[in-house]
Amino acid sequence: MNSPLARHPLVQLTLLRFREFVREPEAVFWALIFPILLATGLGVAFRGGSTGPVNVAVTSAELARAMDGQGALAPEVLDTGAALDALRAGRVLLVVERDAHGEVVFRYDESNPEARAARMAVNEALQVAAGRVDPVSVRDDLWRETGSRYIDFLIPGLVGMGIMGNAIWGLGFAIVDARRRKLMKRIIATPMPRHLFLGSFLAWRMLLLPVEVGVPVVFGALAFGVPVRGGMVDLVVISVVGSLAFAAIGLLIASRAKTIEAVSGLMNFVMLPMWVLSGVFFSAERFPDAMQPFIAILPLSALIDALRSSMLQGVPLTGVGTELAILGAWTVSCFAVALRIFRWR
Amino acid sequence: MSRASSTPALRVQGLRKAFQDVHAVNGIDFEVRPGECFGLLGPNGAGKTTTIEICEGLTPADSGVVEVLGLRWETHAAELRQRLGIQLQETQLAEKLTVLETLELFRSFFRQGPSAAEALALVQLEEKRNARVGGLSGGQKQRLALACALVGDPALLFLDEPTTGLDPQARRQLWDLIDQFKRDGRTILLTTHYMDEAQQLCERVAIMDHGRIIAHGTPRELIASIGVEHVVAFATDRPVALAPLEAISGVKAVRTAADRVELQVTELHTCVPALLAEVDRQGLRLTSLTTHSATLEDVFVSLTGRHLRDE
Numbered sequence: 210m211n212s213p214l215a216r217h218p219l220v221q222l223t224l225l226r227f228r229e230f231v232r233e234p235e236a237v238f239w240a241l242i243f244p245i246l247l248a249t250g251l252g253v254a255f256r257g258g259s260t261g262p263v264n265v266a267v268t269s270a271e272l273a274r275a276m277d278g279q280g281a282l283a284p285e286v287l288d289t290g291a292a293l294d295a296l297r298a299g300r301v302l303l304v305v306e307r308d309a310h311g312e313v314v315f316r317y318d319e320s321n322p323e324a325r326a327a328r329m330a331v332n333e334a335l336q337v338a339a340g341r342v343d344p345v346s347v348r349d350d351l352w353r354e355t356g357s358r359y360i361d362f363l364i365p366g367l368v369g370m371g372i373m374g375n376a377i378w379g380l381g382f383a384i385v386d387a388r389r390r391k392l393m394k395r396i397i398a399t400p401m402p403r404h405l406f407l408g409s410f411l412a413w414r415m416l417l418l419p420v421e422v423g424v425p426v427v428f429g430a431l432a433f434g435v436p437v438r439g440g441m442v443d444l445v446v447i448s449v450v451g452s453l454a455f456a457a458i459g460l461l462i463a464s465r466a467k468t469i470e471a472v473s474g475l476m477n478f479v480m481l482p483m484w485v486l487s488g489v490f491f492s493a494e495r496f497p498d499a500m501q502p503f504i505a506i507l508p509l510s511a512l513i514d515a516l517r518s519s520m521l522q523g524v525p526l527t528g529v530g531t532e533l534a535i536l537g538a539w540t541v542s543c544f545a546v547a548l549r550i551f552r553w554r
Numbered sequence: 555m556s557r558a559s560s561t562p563a564l565r566v567q568g569l570r571k572a573f574q575d576v577h578a579v580n581g582i583d584f585e586v587r588p589g590e591c592f593g594l595l596g597p598n599g600a601g602k603t604t605t606i607e608i609c610e611g612l613t614p615a616d617s618g619v620v621e622v623l624g625l626r627w628e629t630h631a632a633e634l635r636q637r638l639g640i641q642l643q644e645t646q647l648a649e650k651l652t653v654l655e656t657l658e659l660f661r662s663f664f665r666q667g668p669s670a671a672e673a674l675a676l677v678q679l680e681e682k683r684n685a686r687v688g689g690l691s692g693g694q695k696q697r698l699a700l701a702c703a704l705v706g707d708p709a710l711l712f713l714d715e716p717t718t719g720l721d722p723q724a725r726r727q728l729w730d731l732i733d734q735f736k737r738d739g740r741t742i743l744l745t746t747h748y749m750d751e752a753q754q755l756c757e758r759v760a761i762m763d764h765g766r767i768i769a770h771g772t773p774r775e776l777i778a779s780i781g782v783e784h785v786v787a788f789a790t791d792r793p794v795a796l797a798p799l800e801a802i803s804g805v806k807a808v809r810t811a812a813d814r815v816e817l818q819v820t821e822l823h824t825c826v827p828a829l830l831a832e833v834d835r836q837g838l839r840l841t842s843l844t845t846h847s848a849t850l851e852d853v854f855v856s857l858t859g860r861h862l863r864d865e
C-alpha cells in the first residue's frame with residue numbers, strides 16, 4: 210500500500226467495492242456462478258431438442274406397430290387414464306387412440322408447436338402404414354448451423370441479463386447500504402470529492418465487466434460452440450455501453466432510498482418487466498405488435514438485440530447504432546436525474 | 555496572547571434549525587477556545603447532534619453564524635474538511651473491511667496526516683489491524699471511528715456521543731484516549747448525555763435542553779451556581795410528607811423520583827440528622843439512604859426538574 214497510486218482515493222474506494230464483493234460469497238455466486246449453472250441447465254435441456262424421438266402415448270399395440278420404422282416417433286402403449294396423465298405431465302406430446310367407430314383420435318395442445326408437429330408426424334405414419342402412397346418423392350438434407358440453436362439464442366440473453374442485474378444490484382445495494390449505515394455521510398464529511406465516490410462504482414463495474422461477460426461467453430464457446438462472430442472488440446464496446454446504461458439506472462434507483470427493502474422493491478419493479486419482455490429466454494416477437502415499440506426502447510431489449518446481432522450474425526457496430534443510441538439515451542437521462550436528486554445522507 | 559490563539563476554534567452565534575415543526579436548535583451561542591475540550595451536555599433530543607452536524611458542515615442552518623477555525627463553510631469548505639476530525643453518532647463502518655484497510659481508505663481522502671498504522675497506534679488498536687470491522691467489539695469499533703477521525707491530523711475534533719452504548723471499562727478506555735488527544739494539543743467539541751463524562755473530560759460545558767443552552771461554564775462553576783453541595787436520596791416504607799422536609803434549614807429543594815425522595819442540601823452534617831429526626835417524627839422506617847456531592851446531573855435536575863436520562 211505504499212505506491213502513490215494505491216493511496217489515491219478513487220483506488221481506495223474501488224478497492225472497497227472489490228473487497229465488499231469478493232468477501233460476500235453470495236454476491237459472487239449470483240453474479241458469476243449462477244449464469245453458468247443456468248446456461249448449462251438450459252443448454253442441456255434444449256440441446257437438439259427437436260432431433261430426439263417424439264414421445265407419444267398410444268392406447269393399443271396395433272397403433273404402436275403402425276409407427277414402427279418411424280425413428281422420429283417413440284410410441285408408448287398405455288391405457289387411456291395413464292396416457293392422459295402422461296399428457297398432463299408433459300411426458301408425451303400427444304395421445305393417440307382409436308374410438309368405438311374405428312376413427313383415430315389425436316389428443317394434444319394445439320397451441321404447442323411441438324405437439325402440432327407430433328400430430329402431423331403420427332398422422333403421416335398411420336396413413337402410410339395403412340397403404341397411402343405419396344406421389345412426390347422427397348429426401349431430407351439436414352443442416353444445423355451454430356448460431357441458430359436455442360443455446361446460441363440464450364447466451365447473449367444471459368450476458369445481457371447479467372450486465373443488467375450486476376449493475377443494478379451492485380449499485381443499488383451498495384449505495385443504499387452505505388447510506389443506511391451512515392457510512393456515506395461519514396465519507397462525505399472528509400475532503401473526498403463526491404464525484405469520486407460515484408466514480409468508484411463505475412470503475413468497479415468496468416473492472417468486473419470482463420469477468421461477468423467473459424464467463425458466460427467463454428463457457429458458451431467451450432461447452433456449446435456459441436460463436437462471437439462480431440469479434441471481441443465489438444462485444445466489449447456493446448457491453449460497456451450497456452453496463453453504463455444500467456449503472457445509471459441503478460444509481461437513479463438508489464438515489465433516495467433509505468432502506469434495503471425499499472431499494473429491493475424498486476429494483477425488482479424496474480427489472481421484472483425487462484426479464485419478461487426483453488427476450489432473454491424467448492424471442493420478444495411473441496408479444497403483440499402493439500407492444501413492440503415499447504419493448505424496443507427498453508434498455509435490456511436494446512442490449513440483447515445488439516449482443517445477438519453482433520455475436521450470432523456478425524453485424525458490425527454501425528448495424529446496431531439504434532440499440533447503442535437507445536442505451537446512450539438511458540445513460541445520459543438517468544445520470545442527469547440521479548445526480549440532481551441524489552441523497553447523500 | 556497572540557492574535558492567532560485568541561481566535562476561537564469554533565464560534566457559534568444565533569444558531570437555529572427547525573425540522574418541520576420541531577425547533578431542534580433554537581438560537582444558541584457558544585465558543586470553543588483553542589486547546590480546550592468543550593462539552594455539549596443534554597438529554598436525548600436536546601439538539602446536540604443537529605448542532606454538531608451544522609458545525610461539521612453536514613447540515614445547513616436556518617440562520618446564525620458558524621465560524622470554524624476562523625473560516626466559514628460557505629467560502630472555505632474544502633480547506634475545513636482537511637482540517638477537521640469527525641466522528642458521527644451511529645456510523646457503522648464497512649463490516650467486510652479490515653481495520654487497517656478502513657484506515658487506509660480514510661487516510662487516502664486527506665492531503666497529510668499520520669499513516670494508517672500510526673493512526674491505529676493512536677487508538678491502541680494495533681493488535682486488531684487485520685481483523686474484520688464486523689468482528690470488533692463496540693469499544694473497538696468506537697476506537698476505530700476515532701482513528702478515522704485522526705487520519706487527517708485534525709486541529710479540531712468533533713465527537714458526537716463517543717461512548718454511548720459502551721460498557722464502563724470501554725468508556726474509561728475511550729476517556730483515556732480523549733485525554734491523550736487533549737494533551738496532543740487538539741481542540742475537541744464533544745456531545746454527551748453522561749454527566750460524569752462531561753465532568754471528567756471537559757474544561758467547559760454547555761447544558762442543552764429543547765434546542766437551547768440553559769447554562770454554561772466550567773463544571774465547577776455550574777455546580778457552584780445551584781448553591782447546592784450535596785444530594786441526599788432516601789426511601790421510606792410508606793410515603794413521607796414533603797412539606798416538613800422543605801422547612802429543614804439547608805435544604806434547597808425537594809424532588810420526588812419514582813422510588814425515592816431527593817433533597818438538594820448545602821450541608822450534610824446538619825441536614826442528615828434533621829432528616830432522620832423528621833422521618834422518625836412521621837413514624838416511618840427508612841429503607842435506604844445515600845448521599846453524593848452535587849454533579850452536573852444535579853445542575854440539570856435543578857434547572858429542568860428532570861434527569862438527563864429518564865430511568
Ligand SMILES: Nc1ncnc2c1ncn2[C@@H]1O[C@H](COP(=O)(O)OP(=O)(O)O)[C@@H](O)[C@H]1O
Nearest residue numbers: 573576578596597598599600601602603604605
Ligand atoms: N432529520 C431530522 N428530521 C426531523 N427531525 C429531526 C431530524 N434530526 C433531528 N430531529 C429532531 O430534532 C430534535 C433534536 O435532535 P438531535 O439533534 O438528534 O438531538 P440529540 O443529538 O441531542 O439527541 C429531536 O426532536 C429530533 O427528533
Ligand SMILES: [Mg+2]
Nearest residue numbers: 602603643715
Ligand atoms: Mg445525538
